[in-house]
Amino acid sequence: VFEYAPAPESRDVVDIRGSYGLFIDGEFVDGHGEPFKSINPADESVLADVARADETDVDRAVKAARRAFDTVWGPMPGRERAKYLYRIARIVQERARELAVLESIDNGKPIRESRDVDVPLVAAHFFYYAGWADKLRYAGFGDDPRPVGVAGQVIPWNFPLLMLAWKIAPALACGNTVVLKPAETTPLTALLFADICRQAELPPGVVNIVTGAGETGRALVAHEGIDKVAFTGSTEVGRQIARVVAGTRKRLTLELGGKAANIVYDDAALDQAVEGIVNGIFFNQGHVCCAGSRLLVQEPVADELLERLKARMATLRVGDPLDKNTDVGAINSAAQLAKIRELSEAGEREGAERWSPPCELPAQGYWFAPTVFTGVAQSHRIAREEIFGPVLSVLTFRTPEEAVTKANNTPYGLSAGIWTEKGSLSLWTAQRLRAGVIWANTFNKFDPASPFGGYKESGFGREGGRHGLEGYLDV
């Protein structure tokens, strides 16, 4: 069902220059704030002028969502809602090429990823949750679970479309209506998705998209007409949102940062582990909350593994996101590039050894070469803080106990990876790791049927799978 979209043939497939409005009550409308520009991070060219929603626009969107909830979407039988979700999934497949190109030029990610990972997973989420819409009473939430109401959803820029799908598909399946704010550096595919909602003849007001920066997000989560807030982004903003929501009747789920350990035992299949490590940290330029940003390798194989890893890193192609052969694309924004540089410099200052393969980065745009730090201590900032870029910190361990202690030595708890041929060791390790998602002999695998979410400062609540319905239902 989830066929990969054909590759775009040229960079002219999508012409998106122009001005883009907010999507409220089924229509594209102007915003009252000062419009902002969306930039192509690969060459810093301006892609589009985008409307900025102020409080009055957010208020209109929330009211439209409430009306749609009360009059059409809430009362609609689940089997009818399912039809709309299936229709959206199919249109996403039909327009996959357009979505993939737009995602790559707005975000900077390689077209191979947006085409083969992001967009197919978006369709998969809508198919998956369409299947739940008429079976909610079998989901184990009691006989007659009800939608919560209007969901206010704020998403980041690393997987603009996929995060939208994670948020919107379960909300709609349960009978909620939505006001979603995409990130300010990647608003375009959310607006294309709004067009898909129109094409699917989704009733007006069921999905509303308000573009803007942090103030727009703040106005949305603070609006008293919102019943449920769902946020993915930085731990710091997650904390701010938790404070705003505290003391209100609103429900909250947070999916925040991570500092995942990828643990390689000395019996692991090393070439396979190298592929997993590369995928774990260089996929999507490392702009991944569950990225395997700390490599923990058992001492006897550390030298051998690093040698193979460096050889593999030297084959990575960094460059034009629209080139089908590109492995590592552009860093999403100047601000994110500055953060990656700052933390990498801190790594050098604190005494870790930095290495990147020789690679020529384009002169224009935001770029950072794949980088590995060895000789990293647990106290180093690059071992503790989320870098959110293509930068790997390598630490070593002797015993499984030490691996577990080091892996858990972080305020985060989103994901982890384990590489060993011994099933018993894999289970022993997994049972002791404090992380919401644990992969064994693979990394960064996603499936709509599988719940995703964090422990500790990585947030709470789950998205995906049956568990992903919980935040959107009253029992």
Ligand code: TXE
């Ligand atoms: O995140 P923000 P930023 C981490 C990553 C990255 C750092 C900063 O380490 O380097 O966060 O990224 C909206 N009320 N992650 O600054 O600010 C904002 O407009 C409501 C991890 O981009 O959290 C955007 O839509 N909303 C992460 C969204 O929040 C507010 C993904 C995320 O932006 C707001 C992204 C406010 N007060 C970054 N302030 C992950 N978990 O995957 C901002 N926003």
